[in-house]
Amino acid sequence: MTDYRTLRVALLGAGAVGSQVADLLLRHGDELADRAGAKLELAGIAVRNLDAKREADLPRELFTTDAETLIVGSDIVIELMGGIEPARTQVLHAIASGADVVTANKALLATHGSEVFEAADQVGAEVYYEAAAAGAIPIIRPLRDSLAGDRVVRIMGIVNGTTNYILDRMDTEGADFADVLAQAQALGYAEADPTADVEGYDAAQKAAILASLAFHTTVPLDAVHREGITSVDAAMIESARHAGYVIKLLAVCERLAAEDGGTESISVRVYPALVDRAHPLASVHGANNAVFVQAEAAGDLMFYGAGAGGVQTASAVLGDVVSAARRHIAGGVGVGESTRANLPAVPIGRVITRYQITLEVDDRPGVLATVAGILSEGRVSIATVEQTVIEADENTQTGGSARLVIGTHKAREQDLSETVERLAASGVVERVVSVLRVEGN
Amino acid sequence: MTDYRTLRVALLGAGAVGSQVADLLLRHGDELADRAGAKLELAGIAVRNLDAKREADLPRELFTTDAETLIVGSDIVIELMGGIEPARTQVLHAIASGADVVTANKALLATHGSEVFEAADQVGAEVYYEAAAAGAIPIIRPLRDSLAGDRVVRIMGIVNGTTNYILDRMDTEGADFADVLAQAQALGYAEADPTADVEGYDAAQKAAILASLAFHTTVPLDAVHREGITSVDAAMIESARHAGYVIKLLAVCERLAAEDGGTESISVRVYPALVDRAHPLASVHGANNAVFVQAEAAGDLMFYGAGAGGVQTASAVLGDVVSAARRHIAGGVGVGESTRANLPAVPIGRVITRYQITLEVDDRPGVLATVAGILSEGRVSIATVEQTVIEADENTQTGGSARLVIGTHKAREQDLSETVERLAASGVVERVVSVLRVEGN
Numbered sequence: 001m002t003d004y005r006t007l008r009v010a011l012l013g014a015g016a017v018g019s020q021v022a023d024l025l026l027r028h029g030d031e032l033a034d035r036a037g038a039k040l041e042l043a044g045i046a047v048r049n050l051d052a053k054r055e056a057d058l059p060r061e062l063f064t065t066d067a068e069t070l071i072v073g074s075d076i077v078i079e080l081m082g083g084i085e086p087a088r089t090q091v092l093h094a095i096a097s098g099a100d101v102v103t104a105n106k107a108l109l110a111t112h113g114s115e116v117f118e119a120a121d122q123v124g125a126e127v128y129y130e131a132a133a134a135g136a137i138p139i140i141r142p143l144r145d146s147l148a149g150d151r152v153v154r155i156m157g158i159v160n161g162t163t164n165y166i167l168d169r170m171d172t173e174g175a176d177f178a179d180v181l182a183q184a185q186a187l188g189y190a191e192a193d194p195t196a197d198v199e200g201y202d203a204a205q206k207a208a209i210l211a212s213l214a215f216h217t218t219v220p221l222d223a224v225h226r227e228g229i230t231s232v233d234a235a236m237i238e239s240a241r242h243a244g245y246v247i248k249l250l251a252v253c254e255r256l257a258a259e260d261g262g263t264e265s266i267s268v269r270v271y272p273a274l275v276d277r278a279h280p281l282a283s284v285h286g287a288n289n290a291v292f293v294q295a296e297a298a299g300d301l302m303f304y305g306a307g308a309g310g311v312q313t314a315s316a317v318l319g320d321v322v323s324a325a326r327r328h329i330a331g332g333v334g335v336g337e338s339t340r341a342n343l344p345a346v347p348i349g350r351v352i353t354r355y356q357i358t359l360e361v362d363d364r365p366g367v368l369a370t371v372a373g374i375l376s377e378g379r380v381s382i383a384t385v386e387q388t389v390i391e392a393d394e395n396t397q398t399g400g401s402a403r404l405v406i407g408t409h410k411a412r413e414q415d416l417s418e419t420v421e422r423l424a425a426s427g428v429v430e431r432v433v434s435v436l437r438v439e440g441n
Numbered sequence: 442m443t444d445y446r447t448l449r450v451a452l453l454g455a456g457a458v459g460s461q462v463a464d465l466l467l468r469h470g471d472e473l474a475d476r477a478g479a480k481l482e483l484a485g486i487a488v489r490n491l492d493a494k495r496e497a498d499l500p501r502e503l504f505t506t507d508a509e510t511l512i513v514g515s516d517i518v519i520e521l522m523g524g525i526e527p528a529r530t531q532v533l534h535a536i537a538s539g540a541d542v543v544t545a546n547k548a549l550l551a552t553h554g555s556e557v558f559e560a561a562d563q564v565g566a567e568v569y570y571e572a573a574a575a576g577a578i579p580i581i582r583p584l585r586d587s588l589a590g591d592r593v594v595r596i597m598g599i600v601n602g603t604t605n606y607i608l609d610r611m612d613t614e615g616a617d618f619a620d621v622l623a624q625a626q627a628l629g630y631a632e633a634d635p636t637a638d639v640e641g642y643d644a645a646q647k648a649a650i651l652a653s654l655a656f657h658t659t660v661p662l663d664a665v666h667r668e669g670i671t672s673v674d675a676a677m678i679e680s681a682r683h684a685g686y687v688i689k690l691l692a693v694c695e696r697l698a699a700e701d702g703g704t705e706s707i708s709v710r711v712y713p714a715l716v717d718r719a720h721p722l723a724s725v726h727g728a729n730n731a732v733f734v735q736a737e738a739a740g741d742l743m744f745y746g747a748g749a750g751g752v753q754t755a756s757a758v759l760g761d762v763v764s765a766a767r768r769h770i771a772g773g774v775g776v777g778e779s780t781r782a783n784l785p786a787v788p789i790g791r792v793i794t795r796y797q798i799t800l801e802v803d804d805r806p807g808v809l810a811t812v813a814g815i816l817s818e819g820r821v822s823i824a825t826v827e828q829t830v831i832e833a834d835e836n837t838q839t840g841g842s843a844r845l846v847i848g849t850h851k852a853r854e855q856d857l858s859e860t861v862e863r864l865a866a867s868g869v870v871e872r873v874v875s876v877l878r879v880e881g882n
Contacts, residue, residue: 148763149759297759
């Protein structure tokens, strides 16, 4: 075997991903050395609790609770603790100590990314984070490098496996949200506290990271519009199916052209949206993720794979470790991040997309004309209308209602929501059943 | 604007891709400078014929017929001439002159890749070729970098747009190969001489490049098994559909486990294969490409996008140009290629996959038993059988035939082909209608 230089690798965290990273580093050492051009020595694994149960069988002597000491003298520090603190402190400590950092910590990068990247720039260190945006799917290098000569126009990502699993089960089984969530929790696809996933927080963090990369700009987390999937019910799914759609939780990152001599801007948002069943994103099933990228020159691209999972995510982490090692061997000079502009993020109200509005209305002459009039006044143009009569209630003998499913042309979110309010107050609309955005065409 | 250092870029070739690269370099100069950290000055465009018609409106004074002189003093040379010579000579000249090279030339890399990469290694130059394997789809960096810490087990690629267009039209319209090919030629999706595409030569070159990267080994082009799609007819497509499959021209790159204390080996092959309609590759329509990658840790990944087209491919080329520029700015030290092992490539006969065999047999008792016996003797295990009676010919009153469609479990290609020969000679088989490999799961 070639006589390689040894690089010292410190691992922080031994959860689902961390224990797999340690296991692969130990088991595939020779092959990784060939890939990296350096022997990767796992110097230690910092954990909070030495006695916690691990998913892989790892040598006891590698474990320590003293991350601070472990970091000193390491060439590469892998941060897989998750959360903001103490991850942030340890990552900054690693950078200050002269190490390159590999992290899968989307929460940290989405909230303190600028601080971390600036600290790295000042000392010439690199921060690798392929695992932070879409698990095992290689999306960071394509956006940062392969598309660096192009202009990304739009990203639509299914970037949260738990919610895709839930929506997919609801779609295939006609089941209700609460039932599927309970199943997902039982199977380990969802956490006991599912808030981060089902309310879209996880997806929003990833959207911020993807948009930053795609548009070469800083995107603070609070610039990301976020809606979860807790309001999606079986009837909405069924209605979507009837219209040829499937409901997906999408992270949409969009570049908007300059208006009236201003600058370009971007929109970053996470919400459940209808996707045409013929669109490639519609066939992303189970807990899988996919990132659909539209670029000016390259056209449509899609990256598909496992969005989570310990060993899958470990693959992305180890790819970064090899990249960091190659950089060390090549002499410490790395590929810099491209210039970051500061494009403004627009609020959700300025987003332009298509919508599907489902209403229950009185079933009498003139109602459709009234509804159409309100839409027209609100600058919302109708693309399709489907009206069906709802059976009268046998007990109360009330009824005489109809269901209107209206597909709109592109409209501004602000106009749309004001129009829906006026519809609700119009006297002819009994109930606004749902308002969904239509993405992907 | 930031005061950037200027890098001199030479472009060789101004065909469909070259003219788009030149156009984008000129139009997006400022934005590319921000991405690259350097001003990219297009020093000149070497062409054979100064008066040829170009797809973009480019300044006349940039053109020259003297590639040799243009190359000298350039920091980055973009080779988009295609073909082996003079591309090979100019690329080696560029490397010797101290330039980094960006190329989309799959024929050159598949046949003289080792020579080119070794020449670059000797002087510390880099060769970038994102556009050579799957057009605009970023697949090189994911394989080389993102998956460097993983072990790629298998690649299945739809890497030729022309053949995918033809097969897709045959599938959706029930049309015949010759008719669709003629349409494709009329629409510009196929060349006047379609041999390179329809006989699988183009796909084989790309397969060699992908396998080299994925398995970190040298794969000579003559180690790639190659079959084209000229034998695919409407009846085969229809029969595939009936069984829930679609026919795709696949480039399959496979890592095979060591046997009996030997080393691991690989198999690289291009042929039309059945793909389950539920598989992600089945929904790759038109002239699009996709590369499906299975890795030990990462699991299943898919990369989808435009496989050809001038402006789409130009995106990949410019991404490489930006990477090369960043490397120049960072100080000339680059990310090295990982060690290349020399895994042996196995011949097609040792490939193990599933098959669908369609036979016309005598419709009399005992025939199925005979056929099953021959398969069993040949170590080919039957998974599914479907038998249908064929109407007797009204004129000749001959007939009494049946059609047998046999799906097999995994079998060795060698065993399978010998078994099919024995079936053909068995006396009960009137005709071997088709033998197709089933890929994907």
